[in-house]
Amino acid sequence: MSTDTILSFEEAMEKYDPVLGFEVHVELNTKTKMFSSAPNVFGDEPNTNVNEVDLGLPGVLPVVNKAAVESSIKIGLALNCKIAESCRFARKNYFYPDTPKNFQTSQYDEPIAYDGYLDIELEDGTVFRVEIERAHMEEDAGKLTHMGGAAGRIQGADYSLVDYNRAGVPLVEIVTKPIQGAGSRAPELAKAYVSAIREIVKNLGVSDARMERGNVRCDANVSLRPHGQERFGIRSETKNVNSLRAVEHAVRYEIQRHAAVLDSGQPVIQETRHWHEDTRTTTSGRAKSDADDYRYFPEPDLVPVVASREWVEELRATLPEPPAERRKRLKEAWGYSDLEFRDVVNAGVMDSIEETVAAGASASAARKWWMGEIVGRAKTADVDPAELGVSPQTIVELNGLVEEGKINNKMASQVLDGVLAGEGTPAEIVEKRGLAVVSDDGPLLEAIDAALAAQPDVAEKIRGGKVQAIGAIVGGVMKATRGQADAGRVRELILEKLGVEG
């Protein structure tokens, strides 16, 4: 593998202006395939989710999956696209064993959705509009495993094995217009764009959107031009960059590589690049050639798809609130700071907090619980916080017990352990484990007397007005009561006893 020369990102940015373009493939989560009734299921035994249509046997007739068309229209609407009144499928002809038909059924000059846009919010709140050229329907290809030779690499492979379970799975390919003006934020924008697409299709419920399973796959186009030049430079297309982090890294790397090529006075070669996660570099795939002459023509076996305006509006009415708008609304409703809200989103507990607030907790209490006790436990257990098994009702109940002074925070943590161990509701666990706060002042006063007697110098300081010294006494009492005292009440009683105003 040859190593390409690269420029530092900063130098590349000084000299050149990057232009980006993305093709994102989204696998739909319909029950069946795009053109056959075979199941659309990931991870099954090879070649068991196929029938004659998927294998392209002679004389078969594909039939369009209505649910897949509806999902495609929903994606188009969520991307602010126009929906074609009428569109057709087309055959994209090529010879490669990932399709048994020697063509991929796709759309060519009549995509179902076109001319849209997506506003992408970057980390610091800057909003960048990405124009969508089109979103079209097509089918996924089968999966090739290269055997022999270097591990898994096609170079030097002896043969390949093909599983057609994925062949025919419905895909929507979303293509952007050239993205200009991102400057040094191009890598960040790339990541944010793919992240937004992923979030949208997940929110629509039309895709499982799991990148590690290839539900969302990105091809990233990068070109550079000298500052001030109108004409685009020659682009490279980095294929199958399949994690958000990789998208950012790949765009950054390609910018650096192009800059070095241009600096050396050479033209950039228009070609496919392969992304390598291990070295965070790309290598040359194949140059664009006449092998890319796909000879598209209208698919004779599939009649046009006509999307009546009534149908489109019906589908529009089912769209959920867009994720970006929802975040904005929740942040305002909850009154969190930018940082607090970002932490909540990054911790993946926004939905849980929303449910907990809906169940009756205050926004601040919901955040305290989810971002504290629950996120911590989830991290230890290595699961998503929402999957830990804590219901919003549990949080509401637990928080209520604390606010009523029945238990303190330390006990609440033990109660939560009990809930997770399946011991019952928080109230039941308080009862069973005997965790109620000691609210009878008698035993508290005794403990306070003992604590004051044990630390006479501290008692003197407090009497003298140094109220902040009270922590040592409170600590002594909490220790004596094994944490079962209400610290607030203990503080009150100590001040009362010493005749000091809190």
Added chain:
Amino acid sequence: MAAINRDDVAHLARLAHIEMSAEELDRMAGELAVIVDSVKSVSEAAGDDVPATSHPIPLSNVFREDVVGHTFTAEQALSGAPDAAEDRFKVPAILDED
């Protein structure tokens, strides 16, 4: 007469994975030109008011509900495969693509 030269035919033959001899390329260049001209006469018959037709029957929205139907077993799926291994189709390594 449509201009179909020998290189065009060689290009098409490669795309279609058809092996052709030098004589065949020469002959087909001439024959294809005639065929293209014949097809062209159809375009001349259709005026500007006739849209390009991809389907002769006025049908649209032939859909299927999203309900799982029949599948093959791996054995059935592979029954027509020239070669197979590990329940999958076995194909020669193709080196110029990925």
